[in-house]
Amino acid sequence: MKYVLVIPDGCADESQASLGNKTPLQAARVPHMDEVARAGSVGLTDNVPVSMPSGSDVGTMSLFGYDPKVYHTGRAPLEAAAQGIQLGPDDWAIRCNLVTIENERMKSFTAGQVPNDIGRDLITLLQQQHCGDEHWKFYAGVSYRNLLLYRPRGGQAPFAADTFTTPPHDITDQLIEGYLPTGSGSAELRQLMDDSRALFADCEPNRIRLGRGELPVTQTWLWGQGRTPSLMPFQERFGVRGAVITAVDLLRGIGRLLGWDVIEVAGATGYLDTDYAAKGRAAIETLKGGADFVVVHVEATDEASHEGHPDAKVTALEEIDRHIVGPVHAYLKSQGDYRLLVCPDHPTFCRTKTHSHGFVPFAMCGQGISHNGAATYDEVAAKATGDVLPAGHDLMPRFIQG
Template sequence: MKYVLVIPDGCADEPQETLGGKTPLQAAQVSHMDAIVSQGILGRTDTVPASMPSGSDVGTMSLFGYDPLTYHTGRAPLEAAAQGIELGAHDWAIRCNFVTIAEGNMASFTASQLPNDVGEELVGLLQEETADDLQWEFHQGVSYRNLLIYRGQSGDDPPFDSGTLTVPPHDLTDQPIQHDLPSGRGSELMLDLMERSKKLFSKSSKNQNRSDKQPAATQIWLWGQGSRPALKPFHEQFGKTGAVITAVDLLRGLGRLLGWEVIEVEGATGYTDTDYAAKGRAAMETLKKTDFVVVHVEATDEASHEGEVQEKIKALEMIDEHIVGPVHDYLKKQGEYRFLVCPDHPTFLRTKTHSHGYVPFGICGTHVRPDQATSYDEVAAGKSNLLLPKGHQLMPFFFGTLTN
């Protein structure tokens, strides 16, 4: 049996006035996703516990069958794993975004998609600034996404704890930052580094010489802190080998921690210009050697963060045409299979932020008895009697004996 999960990140949304009261999923032409439902079942699940902040770190952990209330320690440790950064028992990882703050507002949580060469110069300046403090390590990622590692010592009190509060910068788009700065234990360390970064960034010639349409990064934004997680390997948990196709470090890291193969795809960007067809081809090739393949696409989430409804619809249609359709056709020719489509969380165009709430899932394949649903969207899923209140219930349900 072969298994595939396609994650259109953050695709679940609200009805839009500009779409005549339809959600983007309803407005998009997604005939292959609809076929998954028509040939199988439609339900809904809640991937993000109400007590936790909504994000892909929590949502995808749920989707992969691990209760985030038990296993989640923070987003940054997962991304550290993606970069091959080992965390000791006393270490902490922190997400370090390069952002643009204008008049006290989060003008751009990506610093206008900061180029890698500019990011390299900025990381160098940050590391030089903290060279005398051996506990801090800055690690360059891709574009605006970077990491800060705190190396703790045995016997020392940890600098952070569960009461350390930070806010993802993408949840503050076009909003004031004043009331969402780091707070709680260790926040003074973060705030000090964030303040020091302002002067450093003003000294970077590459950063300051960007065009008016791409304003400079003004500082770092620290968030998503966490210690090393203890995850049981996926093969031990579910008896399946796995692989993940993604352009996002978070998913790469989680995959590595679960013992999956991480498939790198040329042209996969983590943005709306990603090579959808290349991801579809990679999925089919990977299925030849692996039981379970996850294809994650960030484009739908990015479109929501930017409030671009038509870009979100376009991304959905590209996922449907170039990934869901071809991979489903391939599976049907190979023998026994199951196919699952489900986002990791809702991301609302209205707020440009991740949200809590149920997301729709569709499953078809071997031993899946079709229900009466015919379309894959939030409204149709809301009418379904198939309800999994906890997101981590979905993976054992997907692998189990389905008789719905």
């Protein structure tokens, strides 16, 4: 049996006036996702407990069959695992975005999709200047996505369960004052953020960006802190060998912690310009190479929502359908017994430009999965079936074992 999970990140949404009062999933031409719906089972699943912040770290952990209320410790340690950074038992990882703040509002949580080379230069500058010391170390990632590690040298870390930070993508266009870190260790985090603001004010990389008419990186934004979680390997739990295809460090990190192979794909950007066809080909080659279970994650749908662009979200869904779901499903059908699941991790609303809580639609088909009446894959069709999973981590056992 071969298994594939396709994650169109954040694709669940509300109806949009600009799309004729349809959701992006309803408006998109997705014949291959609709084929999955007609061939199998469609329903709703809630991947993010209301007591936890909505994000891919929580949502995908649920999707992979792990209760986030038990296993989730924070987003940053998952991304540290993706970079091969070993955390000690008392170490903390913190996500470090490069952002643009104007008039004390979050103008861009990506600093205009800052290029990798400039992002790396700025992270190096942070480490070389007074922002880094024997306790704090900055690690460059991809574009605006970077990490900060706190390694205690005797004594206890300043962070605790009451340390609260806010993802910058949740506050686009809003004043930042009410969203700065609070609780234990917040003074240290705020000071580092203020120090970066002073350091970046007149640095060479920003002069280059301003000269090109691009957004400057005005400071860092620190969030998502946590220590390494302890996760039972996926193969030990479900009996299948896994692999993940993604351009996002978060998913790479979860994959490594679960014992999956992490498949790198040239042209996978984690943005709307990603090479969808390359991801589809990589999934098929990974199945041919012996993997039992392959996850294909696409960030583009989520990015379109964060930018408030329903049309771009529709286009991304159609590209996922054409270049990933269609070819992968065709290959699976040609090889024997299989199961295919399409499901986002959480809703991301174009209206609010941020992640949300709530149910998302799933569709799965293949060996042993009966049809439950849906003709299309979308939020409305999923609700009509009456198949509802209040705990998202119950979906994977059904998919693999049910």
